[in-house]
Amino acid sequence: MDDERQKLKNKYHVIIVGTGAAGLFCALALNPKLSVLLVTKKGIKDCNSYLAQGGMCVLRDPDDFEDFMADTLKAGHYENREESVRTMILRSRDILQKLLDYRVDFDREGQDLSYTREGGHGKRRIVHCKDETGKAIVEKLVDQVLERKNIQVLENTEMVDLIIKEGTCYGACLNRHLEGDSNKSIQPVFADFTVLATGGIGGLYENSTNFPHICGDALGILRNYQVRTDHLDYIQFHPTTLFVEEEDGRRRLMTEALRGEGAYLLDRNGNRFTDELQPRDIVTRAIRRLMEKEKTDHVYLSMAHLDPVRIKNRFPYIYAMCLERGYDLTRDSIPIVPGQHYHMGGIHVDQRSRTSIDRLYAVGECACNGVHGKNRLASNSLLESMVFAQIIAEDIGQGDKKSWDLENLSWPLERDWADFREKNQKGLREAIEKNRLEK
Structure with missing residues (x-):
């Protein structure tokens, strides 16, 4: 300045x-x-x-x-x-x-x-x-x-x-x-x-x-x-934040638009367990119920069934962010967990x-x-x-x-x-x- x-x-x-x-x-x-x-x-x-x-x-x-x-x-x-x-x-x-x-x-x-x-x-x-x-x-x-x-x-x-x-x-x-x-x-x-x-x-x-x-x-x-x-x-908890520990302590957001473009939410066996396009609080509750039932600390988000070229073009930042942390958004199931997001x-x-x-x-x-x-x-x-x-x-x-x-x-x-x-x-x-x- x-x-x-x-x-x-x-x-x-x-x-x-x-x-x-x-x-x-x-x-x-x-x-x-x-x-x-x-x-x-x-x-x-x-x-x-x-x-x-x-x-x-x-x-x-x-x-x-x-x-x-x-x-x-x-x-x-x-x-x-x-x-x-x-x-x-x-x-x-x-x-x-x-x-x-x-x-x-x-x-x-x-x-x-x-x-x-x-x-x-x-x-x-x-x-x-x-x-x-x-x-x-x-x-x-x-x-x-x-x-x-x-x-x-x-x-x-x-x-x-x-x-x-x-x-x-x-x-x-x-x-x-x-x-x-x-x-x-x-x-x-x-x-x-x-x-x-x-x-x-x-x-x-x-x-x-x-x-x-x-x-x-x-x-x-x-x-x-x-x-x-x-x-x-x-207080709103976003249903999908990346389940990776970050040095700055901030959870990395996995935008709602991923699900809007067709991403699935999966349990540990690779099965869908909820309607991904419901409002955030409903999806968050579904994830927490599953985590409690399976005694896990995360679930998964997958875009492996979608066109990889479109994923890279539409979500270049998230693709690169996941890649830096060892996950390929076009192929892997990405570990996610709800995180505090909005007041x-x-x-x-x-x-x-x-x-x-x-x-x-x-x-x-x-x-x-x-x-x-x-x-x-x-x-x-x-x-x-x-x-x-x-x-x-x-x-x-x-x-x-x-x-x-x-x-x-x-x-x-x-x-x-x-x-x-x-x-x-x-x-x-x-x-x-x-x-x-x-x-």
Whole structure:
């Protein structure tokens, strides 16, 4: 990053915490006349959106609206907020067009976009970039962000607290981890509006497809301010992660699209034991039941019956990843096990992604707008995050800017921040478990 653009100002129009699809898209959708600070805990691409493999759902044509709604509601066990689902679907083509404008290179069949199908979908409505859709989207969004003069990006910068007084958010306390600087610099930064796009809670789990540093920071902090949350116990386990120990502790995802393109799930004797295209929670339960019955710690995924050339062309990343670990996706049965993947619960937001705190928004996996209900439909997350990021930008555009006396908004910095973080994470774990036991 340019040294000049690393200088931190005292106040911005908008602070966005998180550089996944939600945070990046929101920054780009904001009026370019607004000063925007985009904060990320690690590198700008170290986000769960970057890891997304399968694709992004879109409304393929008007006739698919009712079926798209029905599939999303069914996967969510009808606990979805229907207005949010409707908003996501109706805005999906606009998001797709914006990504095409940003030159995201979605796969095509001739001149037309290629659509695939995944578990829980009755039709093919998922656009994709091979098996690295999230990477393709994030990289193009990052390119756009770095070109915008009004957007300042701070990498290796952790949000350690929010500046909240009397029901209003005035910004965030940031901890900058600068290279060559052993002194961690914590300072308050003020803003007219603050957007939380901090991702999920996978870092709290031993087996997760998430980056380990993404561990529910915003949720943990907000518990100190009695901010409303919803369904903290609604946690999705992806049925198919590679059963191989990794040095970084992160489970490697074996995308839903593998089964959408015909992969089988097999027991230790090579027999199929479930309908591979059911929603994730149902497939996960089927795998766990079989593992318990057979007293094994994994099952198998096989594509050996499919065209090997098509497998290599459609899933080049996964093919190479498996090969590096001693498995040939075109011939071998690949050991897989369910792993924590996505948090449907989170910070309660309304239809404009506003939290219960004035001037504080939440979007993406850290938020709960009701789209996903109790269980997320495959490939709805990228779409949902960008639809509501766009809505936040529109809402901020209609809001007023504040002229504050910053001296009267001083924030206490004398605190054991490591202890504060540890207590927040412990409290979040306890809240998740409490929610689970109460249902």
